[in-house]
Amino acid sequence: MCMPRQAEIGDERAKMPNTLPRRTLLSAGLATAATPLAAPALAEAAPELTWRLGSGFPKSLDTLFGASESFTRIVSEATDGRFKIQPAAAGEIMPNDGLLDAVGSGKVEIAHASSTLGIAQDPVFALASVTPFGLNARGQSAWWLQGGASDLFTEIFARHGLVAVPGGNTGAQMGGWFRKEIKTTADLQGLKFRITGLGGQVLAKLGVSPQGMAGPDLYGALEAKTLDAAEWISPHDDEKLGLQKVAPVYHFPGFWEGGVMMLFWFNAEKWKALPKNYRAILQAAAAQVGAEVQAKYDAHNPQALRRLVAGGAQLRPFPQDVMEAALKAANDLYGELSAKSADFKRVYEAMKTFRNEEYLWFQVAEYTYDNFMIRARARG
Structure with missing residues (x-):
């Protein structure tokens, strides 16, 4: 069989339909088209925002107002500074009795406060944070995160234009x-x-x-x-x-006040408009701050109590x-x-x-253990 010469092969290729180059050009075109989509997609996932946070606490309450400062710092760091939140102490934006209304109406994007600020609107608000002879700190957290409270309050707070996320607990307070x-x-x-x-x-x-x-x-x-x-x-x-x-x-x-749960309050419409990753960052920041608040009170209260008694407290x-x-x-x-x-x-x-x-469980293990350890401490 006579083999065609190289020049003849080239001539035949020139006569063939240009299918391969079309596919190659199509692929190249898609790759080129994908490149400019990256910037808008990134901007949509991480928009630049500046919000305000009204704290229900004065700056003198370093643990509770400090929670707002920690929260805003964490959010900023997690978003490379694209989501900035400016914290303000109690009364700097508006009186506390109007703070939750301001968030619900969108005048302020976020608040950090006990739900008791809302009982003038509806006494059911109190149950979200604390009620006399209610849950202790661990019980309140368990009820919110695993016991169905979140679903109950999501429905109620939505009527007021609010979304609430747990953000710290003082533990049992003094009388x-x-x-x-x-x-x-x-x-x-x-x-x-x-x-x-x-x-x-x-x-x-x-x-x-x-x-x-x-x-x-x-x-x-x-x-x-x-x-x-x-x-x-x-x-x-x-x-x-x-x-x-x-x-x-x-x-x-x-x-x-057997365990006062603080909450981060968000305007519902602005919360829904956030990218999912920003909502996740806010929830994670609230969880970290919540753990810090309880830890700070548990760590600092014993020494403060000793000093108070030494100073004349009975x-x-x-x-x-x-x-x-x-x-x-x-x-x-x-x-x-x-x-x-x-x-x-x-x-x-x-x-x-x-x-x-909860108390059925606590009396079996927690209370028995704590009671033993308290008595052991008293015995030295």
Whole structure:
């Protein structure tokens, strides 16, 4: 067989349809077309944003206001500075009683505060953070993350234009500073006590006159005897106020605040408009900050309590009859609120059921272990 010459092969190729080069050009064209899509895709996934965060706490509360500072730093670092959030202390943007409304309406993008700021709108808000004789810190976290509370509150808060994400817990708080020791329930009659929220409503049923007052004003009011008692937070924060000098009896526990969960509040529409990766970053930052808040209180409260006692604070537990009377008053209040609000009844019943199950578990392992270790410590 005669083999064609190289020139003839070339001539034949020239006559053939140009299929291979077309495919090659098509592939090259797709590769070229893909290149300019990268920049818009990146911009969509990581837009440059500047938001404001209104804290419900003054700068003097370094742990709670510090949570907002840590949150904004984490978000900025995780987005290479593309998502900037500017934190503001309580009252710098607007009074606390309007903070959640401002977030819901979009005037402010984020807040960090207890849900008790919303009880004037709807008492069911209180259940998201703390209620007298409610869940402790671990129970509150478990209820939110695994017990169904998130689903309950997502529906309720959406009506107010809000999305809430857990963002720290103070743990059980102290019962406050009293000029005179409370020995019986009768000692509560006419007591002018700085206390707010549902705790104030419970104690009002026992004859207390609840007073609303900011932390910096407490010392002067107790010294002038226009207040008989004041609750604040816990030893780490209380120490800064120096109240042991004017109201030396330091009662415990703060049964109205057995574990106060703080929440990061987002405007619902702006939350939904965020890229998924930004929402994930916000949730991760809130979780990290939440762990830090509880850890800081647990680490710093013991030393602060020692210093307070050395400085004249007289530690006293609330008498059993006061605790029992307050529990009954709380249950009466919850019955009244449940009769007025189907939402409150539904959420309160869910919380109560979860609380009972938690204490079933805690009494078996946690309480038994803690009780043993506390007694062992007392024995030296």
